[in-house]
Amino acid sequence: MIFSSEYNGLDVIRYIKGMEQSQSDLIKEVFEKPLPVRVTKLDLPFYFIMGDYDYMTSANAARQYFDQIDADQKEFITYKESAHYPQFEEKERFYEWMTDTFAK
Numbered sequence: 001m002i003f004s005s006e007y008n009g010l011d012v013i014r015y016i017k018g019m020e021q022s023q024s025d026l027i028k029e030v031f032e033k034p035l036p037v038r039v040t041k042l043d044l045p046f047y048f049i050m051g052d053y054d055y056m057t058s059a060n061a062a063r064q065y066f067d068q069i070d071a072d073q074k075e076f077i078t079y080k081e082s083a084h085y086p087q088f089e090e091k092e093r094f095y096e097w098m099t100d101t102f103a104k
Contacts, residue, residue, distance in 0.1 A: 035065070036065050036068060039069070040068065040069065040070060041069070041070040041071065042069060042070070042071040042074075043071075043072075044071075044073075045071070045072075045073040045074065045075075046069070046071055046073075046074050047074070047075050047076075047077060047101075048062055048063075048066045048074075048075075048076045048077065049077045049079070049086055049087070049094075050062055050076070050077070050078050050079070050086070051078070051079045051081075051082030051083045051084060051085070051086045051089065052078055052079065052080050052081075052082065053081075053082060053083040054082070054083050054084045055083065055084075056083075056084045057084065059078070062076075063076060077097065079093065079094075
């Protein structure tokens with residue numbers, strides 16, 4: 001963004017200030033009422049898709065939350081060769097899963 005001709009210095013400052021404000025508000029909200037407290041039951045199918053090398057989101061923490069959710073149809077899917085973005089890192093497998101799951 002800093003080196004792009006589409007933005008000027010003021011845009012960069014506004015972006016940084018906006019990010020700081022958003023993060024401040026969102027983190028406060030997450031600590032006050034975390035997602036596992038907010039969402040405990042789903043009346044629709046839901047899926048967790050995790051890469052085994054994802055260091056941004058712990059697979060163990062995700063699995064614990066997944067196990068707490070009450071839902072008739074749920075699936076925890078792991079991608080052995082991926083980190084945080086299995087849809088890009090194993091795109092052929094992800095495409096097959098999406099097609100098999102939603103296009104039928």
